[in-house]
Amino acid sequence: MKTTTYLPAVTGLALCATGALAETPVLQIMTYDSFVTEWGPGPAVEAAFEEVCACDLQFVGAGDGAALLARLQLEGPRTDADIVLGLDTNLTAAARETGLFAPHGVTADLDLPIAWDDAEFLPFDWGYFAFVAAAGTDSPGSLKALAESDTQIVIQDPRSSTPGLGLLMWVKAAYGDEAPAIWDALADNIVTVTPGWSEAYGMFLEGEADAVLSYTTSPAYHLIAEEDASKTAWGFDEGHYMQVEVAGKVAGTDQPELADQFLAFMVSDAFQSVIPTTNWMYPAVTPEGGLPAGFETLLTPEKALLLSAEDAAAVRDAALDEWRTALSQ
Amino acid sequence: MAHGAVAIAPRWPGAATAALVLLLTLGTLAAVGWRAEWSGGVSPADWAAVRFTVWQAILSALISVVLAIPVARALARRRFVGRGLLITLLGAPFLLPVIVAVLGLLAVFGREGIFNSLLAALGLPPLSIFGLHGVVLAHVFFNLPLAIRFILQGWLSIPAERFRLAASLNAPVGRLLEWPMLRATVPGTFLVIFLICLTSFAVALTMGGGPRATTVELAIYQALRFDFDLGRAALLACIQFGLCVLAALLAWRLAGRDVTGAGLDRVVQRWDTSHAWADYLMIAAAALFLLVPLAMVVARGLPGLAEMPVSIWAAALRSVLVAIGAAVLCVGMALALALRGGVLSSIIGVLPLATSGLVVGTGAFLIVFPFVRPSDLALVVTMLVNATLALPFALRSIAPAAEQISRDYGRLAASLDMRGWGWLRLVVLPRMRRPLGFAAGLAAALSMGDLGVVALFAGEAEETLPLAMYRLMGAYRMEAAASAGLLLLAISLALFWICDRGGRANADL
Numbered sequence: 001m002k003t004t005t006y007l008p009a010v011t012g013l014a015l016c017a018t019g020a021l022a023e024t025p026v027l028q029i030m031t032y033d034s035f036v037t038e039w040g041p042g043p044a045v046e047a048a049f050e051e052v053c054a055c056d057l058q059f060v061g062a063g064d065g066a067a068l069l070a071r072l073q074l075e076g077p078r079t080d081a082d083i084v085l086g087l088d089t090n091l092t093a094a095a096r097e098t099g100l101f102a103p104h105g106v107t108a109d110l111d112l113p114i115a116w117d118d119a120e121f122l123p124f125d126w127g128y129f130a131f132v133a134a135a136g137t138d139s140p141g142s143l144k145a146l147a148e149s150d151t152q153i154v155i156q157d158p159r160s161s162t163p164g165l166g167l168l169m170w171v172k173a174a175y176g177d178e179a180p181a182i183w184d185a186l187a188d189n190i191v192t193v194t195p196g197w198s199e200a201y202g203m204f205l206e207g208e209a210d211a212v213l214s215y216t217t218s219p220a221y222h223l224i225a226e227e228d229a230s231k232t233a234w235g236f237d238e239g240h241y242m243q244v245e246v247a248g249k250v251a252g253t254d255q256p257e258l259a260d261q262f263l264a265f266m267v268s269d270a271f272q273s274v275i276p277t278t279n280w281m282y283p284a285v286t287p288e289g290g291l292p293a294g295f296e297t298l299l300t301p302e303k304a305l306l307l308s309a310e311d312a313a314a315v316r317d318a319a320l321d322e323w324r325t326a327l328s329q
Numbered sequence: 330m331a332h333g334a335v336a337i338a339p340r341w342p343g344a345a346t347a348a349l350v351l352l353l354t355l356g357t358l359a360a361v362g363w364r365a366e367w368s369g370g371v372s373p374a375d376w377a378a379v380r381f382t383v384w385q386a387i388l389s390a391l392i393s394v395v396l397a398i399p400v401a402r403a404l405a406r407r408r409f410v411g412r413g414l415l416i417t418l419l420g421a422p423f424l425l426p427v428i429v430a431v432l433g434l435l436a437v438f439g440r441e442g443i444f445n446s447l448l449a450a451l452g453l454p455p456l457s458i459f460g461l462h463g464v465v466l467a468h469v470f471f472n473l474p475l476a477i478r479f480i481l482q483g484w485l486s487i488p489a490e491r492f493r494l495a496a497s498l499n500a501p502v503g504r505l506l507e508w509p510m511l512r513a514t515v516p517g518t519f520l521v522i523f524l525i526c527l528t529s530f531a532v533a534l535t536m537g538g539g540p541r542a543t544t545v546e547l548a549i550y551q552a553l554r555f556d557f558d559l560g561r562a563a564l565l566a567c568i569q570f571g572l573c574v575l576a577a578l579l580a581w582r583l584a585g586r587d588v589t590g591a592g593l594d595r596v597v598q599r600w601d602t603s604h605a606w607a608d609y610l611m612i613a614a615a616a617l618f619l620l621v622p623l624a625m626v627v628a629r630g631l632p633g634l635a636e637m638p639v640s641i642w643a644a645a646l647r648s649v650l651v652a653i654g655a656a657v658l659c660v661g662m663a664l665a666l667a668l669r670g671g672v673l674s675s676i677i678g679v680l681p682l683a684t685s686g687l688v689v690g691t692g693a694f695l696i697v698f699p700f701v702r703p704s705d706l707a708l709v710v711t712m713l714v715n716a717t718l719a720l721p722f723a724l725r726s727i728a729p730a731a732e733q734i735s736r737d738y739g740r741l742a743a744s745l746d747m748r749g750w751g752w753l754r755l756v757v758l759p760r761m762r763r764p765l766g767f768a769a770g771l772a773a774a775l776s777m778g779d780l781g782v783v784a785l786f787a788g789e790a791e792e793t794l795p796l797a798m799y800r801l802m803g804a805y806r807m808e809a810a811a812s813a814g815l816l817l818l819a820i821s822l823a824l825f826w827i828c829d830r831g832g833r834a835n836a837d838l
Contacts, residue, residue: 038640066554074698152440187539191459192536199535202432202807208439323540324540327541
């Protein structure tokens with residue numbers, strides 16, 4: 001009851017405070033949830049950028065990558081966000097179509113295994129999808145061999161999860177028209193399909209499957225944060241599909257200079273050095289000090305697979321149908 | 330029907346409740362439909378999803394109810410030490426967030442689980458839990474407790490005098506008292522569970538083993554999140570509503586009238602208490618099925634307790650406050666609807682069950698966004714939505730009692746010209762303590778575990794406990810997340826227990 005009584009007074013104070021702070025410009029970044037948590041890159045990035053920008057950096061968390069795009073589409077041109085951070089290449093075609101993004105205008109020397117040329121979306125980190133298993137287990141060697149083996153895996157649903165969509169694209173990029181045959185053969189290996197990454201990874205850790213679809217960098221988390229070397233990522237001959245996570249400037253931003261400043265900051269050391277051990281991905285630009293100890297133990301795929309944003313968007317519906325048909329039998 | 334004899338209670342609270350429920354269910358749906366660019370319709374895959382959804386929901390509800398009847402009967406007939414505690418604990422699965430419960434179930438029925446270890450020890454091949462049977466098993470695990478509670482309430486509503494009379498006449502209790510009570514209770518219970526399973530998404534997908542187990546709710550999720558096809562989402566949500574109305578009409582046709590009559594609230598004494606072993610066997614089996622996975626949740630959560638970040642406690646406090654608010658609101662709404670009575674109130678009362686949480690959240694977002702920052706309203710909207718989503722359960726518990734009170738005491742009250750507040754305070758509330766307490770506890774606990782709307786609205790400062798738990802999982806912190814799950818379980822149960830206990834402080838349940 002006390003709160004109610006004092007509420008007008010508190011609101012008044014808060015309004016005064018807002019008035020006093022009105023000089024400080026606010027940069028609002030819409031991103032996915034795990035970026036802003038206390039274990040994610042958010043807090044360190046905020047502190048580092050606020051040191052140089054004389055501004056107030058605010059994060060708005062919105063589910064995962066797909067939820068992020070949906071949120072932006074819901075808000076439309078009226079959005080308060082100045083920057084959207086955390087889409088991946090499977091989503092950028094749809095994001096571009098909204099017409100809500102402006103060119104980023106940053107030229108940076110990116111350390112991606114592939115060439116990057118996108119006027120609107122700038123990568124901040126990347127990783128390879130991989131099946132993660134207990135250390136000491138032998139990799140089947142390829143998607144095809146996995147499909148022919150009796151190894152039990154748990155994957156995510158491409159209709160509700162970005163890694164799930166990544167695997168769909170992986171099979172499509174590696175096998176093209178033969179993707180349905182691979183899914184047919186994989187069907188009896190798949191223990192279950194989960195709505196999101198967390199459920200799948202949790203089930204794998206509980207021993208429900210031999211391997212889980214995750215990232216080559218997942219073992220680094222266990223190694224560095226938990227000093228536990230019991231996980232490994234399996235290398236596959238077809239190559240590994242990549243996830244490139246990008247940010248874009250919202251065209252209608254009321255802080256265009258700050259947004260530009262942030263995007264330039266995003267590919268600098270101060271931001272990039274935070275990424276490996278908070279987001280557990282590879283930085284888009286390797287920081288001066290190199291990657292943290294432990295990352296050298298990770299699997300480095302020989303071949304990187306990635307469909308362009310346009311190709312990914314073009315094949316998605318057909319690939320989804322193939323996936324659903326193969327796994328529904 | 331409550332208005333059968335005389336209308337004593339004012340009607341406006343019922344109308345206000347109906348308006349709020351309609352706004353949050355059909356209103357949010359309309360908001361989504363309004364923003365939609367209508368293109369394609371419903372695909373064949375969507376119809377396959379509808380078929381699977383209905384089929385698994387029928388199976389889940391049927392098995393839950395069929396199993397619940399003997400357990401409820403056993404609990405109604407027997408008195409033993411720890412009975413109250415057991416009844417509270419049996420309710421726990423229903424209150425758990427999906428992923429916590431699923432991991433608990435897997436610890437028992439999964440590949441490395443207790444069940445398969447037993448099979449292996451006996452030299453038998455392991456059984457896979459994933460498939461339609463897994464979906465049904467998980468749904469029964471979630472909903473059996475609810476079915477037991479609803480049916481048990483039915484048993485306890487039979488006045489002691491009836492049993493005494495039946496005993497003195499040596500009349501068959503089963504046919505004269507229990508069967509009519511079941512006719513009145515079971516169809517509604519079946520309906521509620523059917524509808525819960527109808528909107529299931531994560532359980533069905535995870536336990537179903539793949540896209541065979543696609544439900545309508547998953548199709549809605551896909552339409553909203555990945556395709557941003559608001560039109561298709563709205564259409565699918567309409568199908569869900571249609572199924573809900575159909576099922577509700579069917580359930581009402583089948584439901585018998587409650588004919589137990591008035592009593593003097595004496596402690597029930599039973600004379601038909603042979604075959605105690607059968608009753609205890611039922612109770613033990615139910616307890617084993619429901620409590621072992623729960624024990625696994627506790628076991629999984631204990632090691633990480635120290636690793637839980639401090640922010641968890643702030644999130645937990647926020648969740649408790651939202652839960653209390655939602656519970657008070659929900660019970661008020663349920664009481665208003667129950668006293669208003671009538672078919673319309675009944676329809677309003679089940680409508681929230683058929684809504685897609687995601688459509689409600691999206692619609693509410695669309696309604697709110699033009700005016701205020703959604704995160705400013707995150708906790709208020711969460712409270713309103715949680716209260717509304719819990720309303721069907723509250724109403725199911727409160728409505729029969731309200732109806733009975735009107736029927737049994739309405740004429741007396743009317744002859745004394747006792748109306749409005751006096752009627753509520755002197756007759757209704759004291760006689761409804763038990764269902765009111767149960768409903769408040771259920772609403773509070775359900776609100777604790779709900780992740781639906783808040784995920785779409787909340788910023789950093791509005792994080793609730795389930796959201797914090799999911800964020801921990803997303804950051805690889807599975808141990809800390811398991812502990813957060815344990816905390817959630819403990820708080821939910823405590824809230825439920827306090828309310829429920831308060832409701833039966835002087836009762837014999």
